[in-house]
Amino acid sequence: ASRGDVRFSPCHHHGSVGPMAGIITASMPVFVVENRAHGNHAWSTINEGLGKALRYGANAPDVLDRLVWFRDVLGGALGEAIRRAGGVDVRALIAQALQMGDECHNRNRAASALLVKLLAPEVAALDLPPAERSRILAFAAGNEHFFLNLGMAACKTATDAAHGVSGSTLVTAMARNGTDFGIRVSGLGDRWFTAPALTPVGLYFPGFGPHDANPDIGDSAITETAGIGAFAMGGAPAIVQFVGGTPADALRATRRMYEITAGESRAYRLPALDFRGTPTGIDVRLVLQTSILPQINTGIAHREPGVGQIGAGIVTAPRDCFEAALEALAEAAK
Known part of the structure; x- marks a missing residue:
């Protein structure tokens, strides 16, 4: 290379x-x-x-x-x-x-x-x-x-279908490469708005701890972008045994995500919330208005190559991505 x-x-x-x-x-x-x-x-x-x-x-x-x-x-x-x-x-x-x-x-x-x-x-x-x-x-x-x-591939087909709508403030991709976190916004073409990736907080396999963890990495945040993953964890109480927290935390997390999304899924419904549709369509404006950042369930990789997965946890998208995207949206609207 x-x-x-x-x-x-x-x-x-x-x-x-x-x-x-x-x-x-x-x-x-x-x-x-x-x-x-x-x-x-x-x-x-x-x-x-x-x-x-x-x-x-x-x-x-x-x-x-x-x-x-x-x-x-x-x-x-x-x-x-x-x-x-x-x-x-x-x-x-x-x-x-x-x-x-x-x-x-x-x-x-x-x-x-x-x-x-x-x-x-x-x-x-x-x-x-x-x-x-x-x-x-x-x-x-x-x-x-x-x-x-x-x-993940199914989620990408869904969010890609929402991409390219003029003036739209909906997030159509969230991705991380172990160094940076980036988002794409429907109305802003193929631009990525990036900020340093954060390190997940969660549970570690025996023998490992936070000092071993790499910053957040991977494309799997496309699940949250499409309204499942951490956005649906209120219906998956057992997930906390893997990523940390309590079932009440999981419910609270899903309810908070409704505050930053444009709608609710008609296909994906949660029995624990009286079959309410999952929060879907992250809106850049709502993220900044509420100061609620999208939450992501994620695996934790070791910071050194060759080791592999060392745990799983929770991380949020960096606020700076959304601030930069909103500035670009305002500029595009002039």
């Missing part, structure tokens, strides 16, 4: 999203999600699972061997299984998972189980050696974040 042989570019610039380090290369199989109402698409890789994973900076032989298996076996098998199933209605799956205790960012147990349930019969029917079919099903069933990347 230092010689210029490899070029780096944000996933968002290519219609894609990647959790944490977000690496997508030409050899990686990806999920393709279509927004049939608007005709746009988004892409994301297959989730590797928790702990030591490439997206967290881990690069041990077992991590690389798993990626080779993704490329040579798993990607093609999942693609065929999805086609045999006639596709996956991702929005319907998210809606169901939200009513089963997920928030579809850091808690994907129900969503992943529903996806495995849908695809398992098709995987079992594939023309593969029994050992490979068993390995595929064991990997999917054992990965509680199996659904995450697919959900």
